[in-house]
Amino acid sequence: MKTWRLTNVCPFGGVASTVMITDGRISAIAPGAVPPDGTPVEDGRGMLLLPGFVEGHTHLDKTAFHLPDWLVNQVGPRIEDKIDTEREWRARTGHDAGAASLALARAFLAQGTTRIRTHVDVDTSAGTKHVERVLQTREAMAGLQEIQIVAFPQSGMLARQGTDALLDAALAMGADIVGGLDPCAIERDPVRHLDIVFGLAEKHGKPVDIHLHEPGTMGAFSLDLILERTRALGMEGRVVVSHAFCLGDIPERDRDALLARMAALGVAIATTAPASRLVPLVAPCRAAGVTIFGGNDGIRDTWTPYGSPDMLERAMLIGLRNNFRRDDEVAVALDCVTGAGATGCGFDAYGLEAGARADLVLVEARSLAEAVVARPTRRLVVSGGRVVARDGVLLA
Amino acid sequence: MKTWRLTNVCPFGGVASTVMITDGRISAIAPGAVPPDGTPVEDGRGMLLLPGFVEGHTHLDKTAFHLPDWLVNQVGPRIEDKIDTEREWRARTGHDAGAASLALARAFLAQGTTRIRTHVDVDTSAGTKHVERVLQTREAMAGLQEIQIVAFPQSGMLARQGTDALLDAALAMGADIVGGLDPCAIERDPVRHLDIVFGLAEKHGKPVDIHLHEPGTMGAFSLDLILERTRALGMEGRVVVSHAFCLGDIPERDRDALLARMAALGVAIATTAPASRLVPLVAPCRAAGVTIFGGNDGIRDTWTPYGSPDMLERAMLIGLRNNFRRDDEVAVALDCVTGAGATGCGFDAYGLEAGARADLVLVEARSLAEAVVARPTRRLVVSGGRVVARDGVLLA
Incomplete structure (x- = not known):
């Protein structure tokens, strides 16, 4: 002893x-x-x-944080521009998700982050390669940092046939969580997309974490379908919705009705608290009993030059986005990258x-x-x- | 030589x-x-x-940055709560605007900021004391850092009789710029307020910088009155509107009409790019030919625990607020705390x-x-x- x-x-x-x-x-x-x-x-x-801090939503596999040259960003404004640019850049440059994720995970640890949930791309171009490499990083960091891997269909799965089988394989080889992506706006068939996501969750007995960028009532509709499936499959406490921008973008009465359902089903929200768009605000989520926690999203990658392996910086950005000025409010922002992060991601002994x-x-x-x-x-x-x-x- | x-x-x-x-x-x-x-x-x-960086809008005189104890913030949500809390805290604790401003000015210099525009409170409780003390800081920093002092009626001047005479005195003793504050929302008599502000500017031959927090059409109306006076008094190129939140909050067509008038009159905008409210976006302002530049606003004071004497951090927050991701866009965010700051504040040889x-x-x-x-x-x-x-x- x-x-x-x-x-x-x-x-x-x-x-x-x-x-x-x-x-x-x-x-x-x-x-x-x-x-x-x-x-x-x-x-x-x-x-x-x-x-130790909790990074609840990032993409360790896609960072350029460790590369010798600065990655110049010239990407177009649409989400599809960003998805396509990234997939092509990764394939063209032979970007190594293993070296990338290990360098960034170590930088996180140096700044006090001991638990990370990372969404790792799975697509028909790279297959499960990125997941395999991040699994090696998870192994390398074992005992030092707990890393949850979400098998994430970044390029969509309905338009790219075979992605569902790749997700299935990624989960079989050790990914912890089933990812999903904008069932309406990107996938264009929300029921089919969600049935695959929840089907994989059921098959593997693993939780779900869905990227939901969709604004307004479209996003609220997708969220409604997610909640419906959470209940039908008995997945209470095992579903996270990442971003959930729609909750910042619909009338408060509709928002509160959705938050009440989320609280009852134990569905949590991961937020990056971006300054440039409407977001789910922390106070009403917590008041409704919904766990909301923080993450960087991507860090110095083809999507964004911003982000930092310092979770205190993310807490500051959450505080600024939510206009948290009083000391008790700033403590709530800090909770988003500590206690609430552990609860939302299901990290135990925290x-x-x-x-x-x-x-x-x-x-x-x-x-x-x-x-x-x-x-x-x-x-x-x-x-x-x-x-x-x-x-x-x-x-x- | x-x-x-x-x-x-x-x-x-x-x-x-x-x-x-x-x-x-x-x-x-x-x-x-x-x-x-x-x-x-x-x-x-x-x-x-x-x-060297340009801090285009801050309040050196009111910071708690230099104090041994952390200033716990328990202030209420309204702007009036913040104004009253601050004035009372300063009077009660004997807060020294000289020590405060000098410590913060030096911290700015260490981080590369060589030009600062600071708004200094003038009110019937403190009189011109804070301006006198910041004038001493300006003197102490002469040759190292150029400091512009705005005589700022933080507590309003219409409800607190004698404030206009104090502003007059502050300008006579060396303040560089006439400040103003929310002509409708705080002052409740926009014409009377602005006539005093522009009257003092005319009398002293000094420029104007007005805090305009007012949202929506109320703010747009105040801005309209400011532009009207700028033109009538031939003050082209000598007026700054700080915050100008209304420009993020009205239909684009109305916004663009105001921006066109501002461009023609050389009226610039100081922005802190807060994440929690609608703001004038940098791209449309620049496209219209309006100079928009950055500043912290208060730093670790009774208003806010946030802010930093590092203007690169402010550039980052401006970039995040404006969703500037491409390298050429991030360079624009940097320009807000360098070239555009010097232009907007009128710092020369920059x-x-x-x-x-x-x-x-x-x-x-x-x-x-x-x-x-x-x-x-x-x-x-x-x-x-x-x-x-x-x-x-x-x-x-």
Whole structure:
């Protein structure tokens, strides 16, 4: 049994406390100091203690984050332009989803992110290659970072025959979650698309996470069909809708009716909180009992030059998008990349409590809000009880 | 005559060039190296060269950036709540606008900002005290940073008798610009408010910069009245409208009619590009010939915990708000805190060209877009020909 102590840290900005870590888990966490007993001690010097961050929606496989040359973005405005540009760029350049995902996963860990849900492209051009490579990254990071892989039909599956069989194969080889994409706007046959997605979920006994960019009543219709299938198949608590822009874009009364159904079915929302379009707002979702959590979406890829492996930056962007100014509101933005992220993605043994996996982040900040707005250097990152980074730099 | 050379730098990400600096100005800037001639040389090691940044709209006087304790925000949602909370907090705590503005101005300089327009509160509680103290900061920073002071009636002037005389006094003692505030929504008498503002501008021969938060057609009406007075008083090129949220909030046809009038009158827009509300978008403003430039607004004050003395962060937020993804679009976001900022505020001798003040920033970035999205450490900051900061730290 390996035990050590992290002393003089302020959990969520509270009173100075001691964390006991035993065999990779928090065995105790309590205010005050603990008399020396011979176990090794790390002095937290009064810093703010947070649980390891949760990246709830990203695309590790498609980043250009690790490439020597800057990827110039000249892509057109439509979503189809972005999808086609990306698939062709990946094929043409031989972009390696393994090296890409590993570099970005490590950068996330250095900044304190210990759990990641990543959507990995599956299409008839690349087959399941990207999933295979990200599975290798998941293996390489095992014990350091928990990575959930969504088998994601980025290029659609109805217009590209054979994609469903590739998704089936990706799930068989270890992908954790069935992905889907804009059942009306991209797929143009929502029932057929969703029946395949939910059919695969049923066959493999795996959860679902569907990209839903569709605005307004079209998106609300797709969401309605998703909720219908969630209930019919008994998939309560196992469905995430990513983006769900439509919920920012329909009358509040209609939104609230959908949120009530989502809450009853345990359907969660992943949001990137983009500044340039209407989005599901965090406060009404939480008030309705719907879990809403944060993610970058793509990071420095053919879609966007933005994004960062720093989840405190995403918390800041969620705060800005939701006009969260009070300290208690900024704490909610932070929850979107910590507790709510773990709940929404189903990461277990999470948090700053006895029994949780010892995933810990220390920063110099006088409050939770300061941690979000100033995004200070990660002085210490602990994953599974091991110190993995200091001062923003990975130790191995 | 003091001359030195900055070699091997890439202006705006272009080809490696040499900058000659003589008596604080750029005397030459050209691709390639220059044979040694005995003048001192600083090697730019191929880094990206940008002109000093322009903060076009902030409130140096009201920040809590420099205080030892974190300022907990519990303020109510209305603009009046924020105004009253702030005025009372400043009076109660004896908040010192001199120390506040100096600390923040120095932080801006360390991050490469060499020109700042700051709106300084003038009200019947504090009188002109805050302006007096920021004038001292302007004096302390002279030669290092150019600071424009707007005498700003934050608490309104119609409901608080005597504010107009205080503004008059602030302008007489050295404030550069006449401020104004929501002529309808706050002041409740747009003609009387604007007649005082433009009357003071005429009396002192100084430009105008009006905070216009008003949404929709109310804001458009106030803007209409501002444009009417700009023309009647021959104040073309000397009026800025800050925020101008209404331009994001009215039909495009009405917006474009207002933009055409603004372009003809040289009325510029300062934007903070907030993510949580409708804003004037950069592309249509520029297409209409209207200068639109960026600023933080308040930084870590009673209004907001957000904001940063890093103008590359503001460029990123402008890019995100405007959905600027292509490299050429991200360069426009950067222009909002460089060239367009200087044009809009009327800072002269600006830019990377012979004759301009030698205000220079060096960063490690492979492109303009990378400088914006990654916001790398400022390796070198030069102001008025002097090296003032290295690696993000002020030298004096």
